[in-house]
Amino acid sequence: MNIGEASAASGVSAKMIRYYEEIGLVRPAARTGNNYRVYGEAEVHVLRFIKRARSLGFSLEETETLLKLWQDKSRESSAVKDVATAHIADLERRIAEMQGMVKTLKHLAHCCGGNHRPDCPILDDLAGDGSAPGDSSAPGDSAAGLSRISADRH
Amino acid sequence: MNIGEASAASGVSAKMIRYYEEIGLVRPAARTGNNYRVYGEAEVHVLRFIKRARSLGFSLEETETLLKLWQDKSRESSAVKDVATAHIADLERRIAEMQGMVKTLKHLAHCCGGNHRPDCPILDDLAGDGSAPGDSSAPGDSAAGLSRISADRH
């Protein structure tokens, strides 16, 4: 199996398969005479394991841990559960963080007329108080165009 | 005000203030004779605006848009509301995605004994079927140590 076929069989892009090999997450693939990587069912199985772990939000580092536990037949299931439990806690923390943002934003959006008039509680909140940006001493427009952000996309 | 004071007053690190200037999110600060950046209240106000927008999860690109709207006195509040609404939708999409992960993980963790024995439904799920990694034809351990991931931290 070439890398393209292994990619199709595992759902991991060829680019990522090479990357996983480079960082040592998977063992270096065997090579044919023409220097092509060759894969068997076992390697594809490992790639699918990684793919599944990634889809559950595990980092590559956590995935490495899980992969080692998977291959360690004398593992204790508590070790696996610990990794999963820590990951759940991390996800829940991030979910709560984002839910807080959503709550605030929904409140602000609800209070915003969303019409042709300029008064906007969303901007008022972002500004901290209700004042406009350049009212005290500055020349006014402080955003001079995000050239690097908006233009350098290709 | 030097950059350190502006940083303390705004909550934005000096590193980030320089970066925001570099990418054009904020106007280049005035300089003193010794080439130090100087900031006034208006600039700090802008930095706080950015800080608040970031804390609500807006990207720098979205923040740029909001900043321009803030400074555009003839804006229509609907434009601001549109940005916020799109961001809320994005957050909710990501929250739902993570909640799906949590749901699956909690189910698996619930089914896992978490004891000294090796059988583990979490690993079984990641493996797709119930088989072990190297059972078909491979030499066994496919994770050869994530040297780049685990060792190169400094």
Add this chain to the structure above:
DNA sequence: CTTGACCTTCCCATGATGGGAAGCCCTATC
């Protein structure tokens, strides 16, 4: 005059992924 705390610019790293160039290999078609 030294020390320490600032400031400056410049380069590099993160995490996980994609894009793309330059070049080699194989197969199918003309």
Add this chain to the structure above:
DNA sequence: GATAGGGCTTCCCATCATGGGAAGGTCAAG
């Protein structure tokens, strides 16, 4: 046999937002 196309290789670069740190200039206090 030549050529076209597609797949493979390595290598470099980009993302997004942020931090670390080096090398060197500047300033104020001791």
